[in-house]
Amino acid sequence: MRLGSLFLWDIRFQAKHGFYFLYAVLTVLYVAVLFAVPESWKEKTAAILIFSDPASMGLFFMGAIILLEKSQHTPCAFAVSPVCPMEYIIAEVSSLSAISLAAAVVLASAAGADNLHIVLLGTAISSMIFTLFGIIIATKISSLNQFILWTVPIEIVCFGPAILHLFKITPAWLRYYPVNVCMEMVSGGTPSAMGILIVMALLAILFILSKHCVLKMWSSTGGVKL
Amino acid sequence: MRAIRSSFFQMLAYMRRDMMLFAACPAPILAGLFFRYAIPFLEAVLADYFHMPAIISPYYRLIDVLFVMITPTMFCFVSAMVSLEEADEKTAAYLFITPLGRTGYLSARLGLPAVIAFLVTVILLPVFKLTTFSSIAILLLAACGTLQGVIVALLVAALSSNRLEGMAITKLSMLTVFGAVIPFFVKDSIQYALCPLPSFWIGKAGSENTLLYMFPAFALSAIWICFLLKWYLRKM
Numbered sequence: 109m110r111l112g113s114l115f116l117w118d119i120r121f122q123a124k125h126g127f128y129f130l131y132a133v134l135t136v137l138y139v140a141v142l143f144a145v146p147e148s149w150k151e152k153t154a155a156i157l158i159f160s161d162p163a164s165m166g167l168f169f170m171g172a173i174i175l176l177e178k179s180q181h182t183p184c185a186f187a188v189s190p191v192c193p194m195e196y197i198i199a200e201v202s203s204l205s206a207i208s209l210a211a212a213v214v215l216a217s218a219a220g221a222d223n224l225h226i227v228l229l230g231t232a233i234s235s236m237i238f239t240l241f242g243i244i245i246a247t248k249i250s251s252l253n254q255f256i257l258w259t260v261p262i263e264i265v266c267f268g269p270a271i272l273h274l275f276k277i278t279p280a281w282l283r284y285y286p287v288n289v290c291m292e293m294v295s296g297g298t299p300s301a302m303g304i305l306i307v308m309a310l311l312a313i314l315f316i317l318s319k320h321c322v323l324k325m326w327s328s329t330g331g332v333k334l
Numbered sequence: 335m336r337a338i339r340s341s342f343f344q345m346l347a348y349m350r351r352d353m354m355l356f357a358a359c360p361a362p363i364l365a366g367l368f369f370r371y372a373i374p375f376l377e378a379v380l381a382d383y384f385h386m387p388a389i390i391s392p393y394y395r396l397i398d399v400l401f402v403m404i405t406p407t408m409f410c411f412v413s414a415m416v417s418l419e420e421a422d423e424k425t426a427a428y429l430f431i432t433p434l435g436r437t438g439y440l441s442a443r444l445g446l447p448a449v450i451a452f453l454v455t456v457i458l459l460p461v462f463k464l465t466t467f468s469s470i471a472i473l474l475l476a477a478c479g480t481l482q483g484v485i486v487a488l489l490v491a492a493l494s495s496n497r498l499e500g501m502a503i504t505k506l507s508m509l510t511v512f513g514a515v516i517p518f519f520v521k522d523s524i525q526y527a528l529c530p531l532p533s534f535w536i537g538k539a540g541s542e543n544t545l546l547y548m549f550p551a552f553a554l555s556a557i558w559i560c561f562l563l564k565w566y567l568r569k570m
Contacts, residue, residue, distance in 0.1 A: 253354040
């Protein structure tokens with residue numbers, strides 16, 4: 109019940125601040141790009157577009173979301189409400205993943221992806237990973253520039269290997285690298301059981317870390333330690 | 335002038351605290367080194383791998399045009415983020431009624447970073463360019479690239495009412511830079527659908543090697559900046 113309310117409020121919050129409009133515009137633009145590229149490039153282009161934008165939107169926006177909440181003193185309210193950090197995190201992750209999935213459905217369909225269900229599963233998992241990274245960083249920063257700077261190393265270690273993996277120019281052992289497993293799914297490929305296991309382990313670690321970070325942020329909010 | 339200088343140094347101090355200053359300063363040089371050395375290397379590797387004579391090299395001019403816009407966009411974007419936070423925390427409104435005033439505030443947050451970005455581009459472009467440019471072309475391209483950076487910063491500052499909307503508009507405003515790509519890839523008249531973007535004319539000047547196309551870029555930039563400036567001041 110509480111989780112459902114949080115999820116709905118997050119969706120309202122994101123709609124109010126133009127996320128849905130933004131991704132509608134970006135999706136139209138990306139579809140135009142997909143129609144402009146040669147047929148043989150479509151699938152890979154769609155995978156890169158989905159992975160680098162809708163799937164990773166959490167990494168881009170979580171800093172601004174949490175900073176805005178801090179400036180509106182929302183963490184103070186959360187700190188004394190019955191909401192627990194995990195509910196807050198799940199609501200943020202699932203509401204942002206909803207936008208990622210909506211954009212990914214359109215892009216994958218425009219590219220004529222065969223395994224739409226795998227593409228969407230890959231998008232959802234990637235979105236969770238990036239949003240959790242975003243939450244961990246956002247709880248530790250105090251300005252947008254700081255957030256942008258902190259996300260750069262994560263972008264490098266996530267996007268670089270994943271794009272190289274898509275073009276099959278990475279060593280064989282890197283197919284177990286979590287973001288490469290996600291990219292494989294976003295491009296419609298079926299990942300190995302080992303790959304899935306590693307991704308799930310990463311997700312579990314990120315959830316625990318982000319819970320710890322959110323709890324720390326809430327308990328030190330307003331200048332006092334709760 | 336003293337107030338503008340103080341306000342500018344205050345912004346630099348704020349950026350230094352965020353470590354952004356240390357990132358923004360070497361970034362144009364790192365981008366230049368990448369464009370100048372990594373791209374030709376990548377071209378050699380790809381051409382060898384795909385057994386093709388050229389893959390990226392026909393677009394070296396486009397890479398130069400993008401480099402011209404990178405430094406100003408980066409510098410102006412970083413200061414736009416600072417002014418976005420100042421607007422969000424209502425500090426900007428207070429600064430407007432100090433001796434700094436609106437004009438001084440805009441000079442410190444947009445004018446000075448733009449001038450520095452122009453100078454940095456004029457110095458770095460001859461060092462890192464992949465194709466040949468005359469001195470006048472370098473000056474005109476750097477000026478147009480700087481105006482493009484100011485447009486991106488003003489779009490973010492004028493159209494957003496808080497930092498979250500600012501980030502959303504950042505995504506859209508960055509797309510205005512990619513108008514430069516179109517003249518290189520779309521050869522028929524449909525390319526003119528993007529003619530309201532100054533970056534389109536910068537790209538056209540680069541792709542057709544005709545400096546005359548810089549004039550619509552300047553005129554359009556002036557219109558965009560006037561319009562956005564009015565919007566920003568009305569919002570504040």
